[in-house]
Structure formats: structure tokens, C-alpha cells
Amino acid sequence: MTLTLILEQTFNGLQAGVTLFLVAAGLTLILGIMDFVFLAHGAQVMIGAYAAAAITQATGNFFIGLGLAIPITFASGYLLELLIIRHLYRRDHMEQVLATFGLILFFNEAIRVGFGPAALYSDLPPALSGFVEILPDTPYPAYRLGVIAVGLMCALAIHLFVSKTRIGAMVRAGANNPEMTAALGINIKILFRLIFATGACLAGVAGMMLGPLTSVQPGMGEPLLILSLVVIIIGGIGSVRGAFIAAIIVGLVDTLGRVFLPSILRLFFEQATADGAGPALASMLVYILMAVVLIFRPTGLFPAKG
């Protein structure tokens, strides 16, 4: 029984972790390479989720929804960079915080005007709504398993892209030293725009996959944004590898902490104290983790700048 629960929750943690990674992967490059504090990344998650949910509802086919939502999120990221973001690279961090905060307000409100304040729900296709036995007598939702698989595949693809291709080398060079990279004749503006659009697209994929698991509503991306910022800081700004490891750690710590911390505390404290402190401590756990990491390694676990 307990083993089943642990296994199930570990998978839930992995699923949360890979979703976080998809949001954090683009954001860590935006923060690292462009030195740009982009708070509206959560809005990309929301755009992805809405695009997928709306198209799924209109066409009745889940996979058409996913397929069309991917280019939509890519285009939204591309346009956003072209119209607004590129004017802000040279500004200081505070102005970037302010402008992207304005973007959050705008996107949330625009979605509310377009789709109404109520949440959208999308049903899973029958092929994905079943259960898979990961161990004998341990059924696990197929869809969540699919999310983990897609997330891991994306992570692998990003890893191969960044470490093996020519553009990937430019990205790494950009993360290490943007000025020198530009001086070597690499068109850093186009590079920035593509990274931005790809990052938006990955965040959108996270949103699409989350759609059937949570409710699709205005502002749904912000909790994810804050958590992915934690991931990025723990992993080291600009490091995709760091973001992956940190995302898995944060996903597992958050999920397992919420489930098991109250019962662990019960071993050491009285029932009432443990029940009171457990949930409080569990929801603070990832932030405590981040503070500890920063105190001992002020630039994260895998700093990209050298």
C-alpha cells in the first residue's frame, strides 16, 4: 500500500517536474542569454492551454488541438519579441519587471474578455483516458504517463539541439558571453528572437498538456511561472541542464513533500502540531530549498556564465 502510494506520487512528481522544465527551459535562456527578466512567461502557458482547449472544443479532436496550438504559441512568442520585448533588452531589470508585469495584466484580461472568466475544461480522448499498470496492481493514468514521456522527449531533444547542433553552439556561446558572440559575427538579434519564440512554444506545450489535468483559466500560468523561476535559480540562470535537474528536484520535493511531510512530522511531534505545521511547511519547502541553495551557491547549481 505505502509502496504503491510512494511510486504513484513519485510519478506525479516527475510529471510536475517535466512540466516545470518545459516552462523553465525557455525562460532560463531568456534570463541567461538576454539578461531579460521576463515575467509574462506564464501567459505563454495560458495561451497554449487556451489555444489547445478552444481548438479541441471546436474540432472535437484533441490531437488537432495540440497540433494547431504549437504554431500558435510559437507565433505569439515571435510577435511579442518583435513588437515589444526587443525594445526592452537594454533597460534595467526593474523596468523589465514593470513592462512584463503590464503584459501579464494585459494577457490575463484579454483572455477574460475573449473567453470569459470561467474555466474551460477539455475532455481527454478515449485512447488516453485509461490506466496503465506500471507495476502489478498499480494502475496509473495513461495521460499523466504520456505527459512524462512527452516532457522527457522534449528534454532530450532540447539537450541534443543545444549540445550537438550549430545553432545550439551559438545558444551556448550566447549564454556564456553575449557580446563576444555578437562580435564573432553571429546575428544575435535573430538568435534572441528564435530562442524567445521557441521558449514560448515550450511553455505553450506545458500549458496544453496541463489543460486536461487542471482548469484552463485566466492567470493559470502565474503559479507555474513562480515555480519555474525557483527552478531556474536553483539550476543556475542560463543552464538548460541545470533547469532540467532542478525541475525534477522541485517537482519531486513539492509533490512528495505535500503528501508525506505531515505523516513524517507525526513521527516526531504530536498529532495536532504535525497536522498544523505539515501543510505549511510542505508549501514552503521548495522556497526553503531555493534559499538554501542560494546561500551556499549564490549562482545556482550549474552556473552557465564562466
Next chain:
Amino acid sequence: MTGLFHFANLVRAGIRDNALLWMLIAGFALFPIFTHFADLPFWNDVAMRIMLLGMAAMGLNLVLGYGGMVSFGHAAFIGIGAYCVGISQFFGMTNGLFHMFLSIGVCGALGLVIGYLALRTTGIYFIMITLAFAQMLFFLFVSLEQFGGDDGMSIDRADFLVIDLYEPLRLYFLIWVALALVALGLMFIVRSRFGVTLRAIKSNESRVEAMGLVPLHFKITSYVISAVICGLAGTLFASWQEYVSPDIMHWTRSGEIMIIIILGGLGTLAGPLLGAIVFLLLEEFLPLALGAVAPAYAENWMILFGPLLIMVVLFGRGGLIGLLDKAGFARIGKRKMAVK
């Protein structure tokens, strides 16, 4: 006696150099007369909110504008200040002065700890670690069920010795006095050697270090002062709202007070107050304006507000004080005192 004269001279010079700030504060003192004769009692409420957020923004501005430390977690101190009232009342302590001292003590201690830890980092990492601490406290209060958890707790206005805060305008002038004292205190701090050093650290930290000073000490001190001011604003906020929930320390509130500062003018004394006035008036009037044009969408005023913020960043450098400077009112804005 000479000390007193010296002090009076300092105050006079400070008021002369920050005419706009003191004009605004005087305006708040006279505002209830206007609302009384115009029969608009609702606007007293708005004015109180403006003063409270303005006070918090002035506190944050010491760190953000003068010290150059982009703290994205100051809403936590506002929230702690408010919960100091809520939790003391929960345990039967209704004395307002006690709430204030408690809030000053708790926010000061917390500011010291958070400042000490967070200031080990710089740049984006500093922004994020301050945000993380604020989130930590936010979730702490969300999960404290005995103090209302997510739903918050309702609060009675505090007892202030002989002053009954339920009488009309008592709370208004309590807030006003607090605002004036905070403004006076900040004016002295900014004009003191401490303030000059703080600005020097912002423009070049290693030079300050080379002069034999320890920048970290100045940064932490200013962080604690700003935390205490935000806590004080939170304490009064609780009495004004008669209610406190974790919502008061949501991370968007940290963004809100940052916006107020930048809108008004970073690193100026009058800026945050001016910013609070304009920000909250926009919040009141944008729905009305939008409602006049497209009645169905009046409550979606944020759709205008967001782009407006982006415009302010893209085109309005230096905030409203900067605009006043350009328009030739440099003397009242006294931009000379500001960095840049």
C-alpha cells in the same frame, strides 16, 4: 537650544528642497475639507488607500531607488504588519500602539534575516530570492488555518489610547500622521551621510568599498528600514481594511508598489507618493472611462492598464517627476537630490 535651532533649520531646508512632497502631504491634510463640502465621503477612503500604498512605496523606494536593490518581495512586510494586528487581536491584544511596536519589531527582525541572506546575491538572483522569501511567507499564512488560512480573518480597528478609530476621520488622520512622519524620517535619512553613502553604493559599490566602508552594512540597514516602513503601512492597512488575508502579501502587490515607484519617479522623495496618487486614480477612473465607451467591458479595465504600464516604461523614463522636470518644474520636483 542651538540643537533645536539646528534641527528647525534642517527641517526648513528639507521642506524647501522637497516642496512637491510637502505640498502633496499638506494636500492630504486638507482633502477631507473638500470631500466634506463636495459630499464625497467615499473619496476619503480612496485617499487613505493612496496614503497607505504611498507610504509602503516610499519605504521600498529607499532600497529600490536610492540603494539600487530590486527587492521583489516587499509585500511580505506589508502582510506581516497586517497580520501583527490580526494575530494580536486573536490573542486578545487590541492596543494599537502594541500592534505598531510588534510590527516594527517583527518586520525589523525579519528584514534583518531576509536582507542578510538575500544580499549575498546580486542582480536577477537578488530579485528572485526576495520573491522566494515573500512566497514562503505567503504560503505560510495560506496554510495557517487557525488564522483563517486562505480566507483571512476579520479585524476590529485597533484601540489607540483615547482615540476611537471608528469615529469619522480619526483613522484618516492617524494614517496622515504616520505618512508625514515617514516622509520626514526618510527625508532626513536620504539627506544624511548614510543616504549619500547608499546612493554612492548604487552608482559604484567597489569605490565605496575602497574608501574603507562596508557596503553590506549600509544595504542591510536600508533594507531593515524599508521593511519596517512597509510593516507600519501594513499595520494601518489592517485597520483600514478591517480584514486581513494572505492576498495582501500576494506577489502582485510587490509588483504594484514597484510600479507606483517607477510611475512616480525612482529615487525621489515625492515620486512614490505622486505615483500612488496617479496609480490609484487610474484604478478608479479607468473602469469609468472604459464603461463610458464600451459599457460591457468596464470591469476589464486592466486591458488598458497593462499597455499603459508598458508605455510608461518605454517612453516615460524618470516617471512623472521626470516629466515635471522636462516641463520646467524642476524646482518643486527637486530632481537634483536624485541620482542619475
